[in-house]
Amino acid sequence: MKKRTKAVHSGTRRSQYGEVSEAIFLTQGFVYETAEAAEARFLQSGDDEFIYARYGNPTVRMFEERAAALEGTEDGFATASGMAAVNGALTSMLKAGDHVVSSKALFGSCLYILEDILPRYGVDVTFVDGDDLAAWQAALRPDTKAVFFESLSNPTLDVVDIKAVSDLAHAVGATVIVDNVFSTPVFSKAAELGADVIVYSATKHMDGQGRALGGIILGTREFIRKTVEPYLKHTGGAMSPFTAWIMLKGLETMELRVNAQADTALHFAQGLQGHVGLANVIFPHLQDHPAYELSKAQMDKGGTVVALDVKGGQAAAFKVMNKLQIFTISNNLGDAKSIVTHPATTTHQRLSEDQRASLGITPGLLRISIGLEDADDLLEDFQQALNCLD
């Protein structure tokens, strides 16, 4: 089956009623015919046997199977949020004394896990510039258990070479964990490029309509069922069945939505290039992006986020935000509605000024998540806002 067919059919489990649309099993638990059956299921539960919704649930299982089929991995574990997925992927496999190498250009909460939480439990973390292969090579050690990076970083859209970093990591036996949100599940080739574990915030493109928080960890059956599941089922980061249903239905339309959003994002970025009010337009599939060739090879389209550096710093950036008519000021991304975010004062506020500067998060930087509106309407809206600057 090709991706679009899998997006509609993979993972479907029909009940005895033969429903067309996937059922929502809003139940915390499951009954057993006999005491012996309960004992047997706790000992070893089969594919269609469930115990307790923190461990697994038919609606959640449908979502896990569909997401894994789309990504091309053997299995997946759904979580309550994207951060539960990032934390679950890392914490389930690490122990005190282990070493991790991570790119430093990370979403604020990911940075918190790697910089604050893991070291508290005795995990040694080395940070590198994600696009510097020599730095990855130098940081990797025989005791490196995992490498972690965002394949396309938030919000400055730095590109990490998944294949090259995976090859280096595998040479020392480390597991490659990729936060692939900005690359989107639609354009991802992470599994075939060598990533072992792929993590998504389902809140973003999988839902795509701003309704629910969720996440998923994708990988081999061995890793998901032997390492991730025991950790998550006992620590409580499970996805709710209702959320899983939203995400399942989101996956059915994801490819159509994300392709349209990515086309509009390119049109938007091209249309704003060279605007007098902008110091920089960042989009991976613009020819002047430093990793243009790599991102073309790694992703069929450039994603759905554009970063713009407004001349005149924070005051000018705020002025532009407040003039926008169609874009909403918020901090989600991948949504049907186009969204503008000022990272320095919101998503990346916690970072020091120096950290922000080293990541390219300037006071004038705006992160634009392109939605499903008309491409020309979006461009014109942004142009009229920029034209209000003198």
Ligand SMILES: *Cc1c(COP(=O)(O)O)cnc(C)c1O
């Ligand atoms: C949003 C996001 C997350 C966290 O996802 P939540 O669903 O908000 O918990 C993690 N990584 C990246 C790159 C994100 O954009």
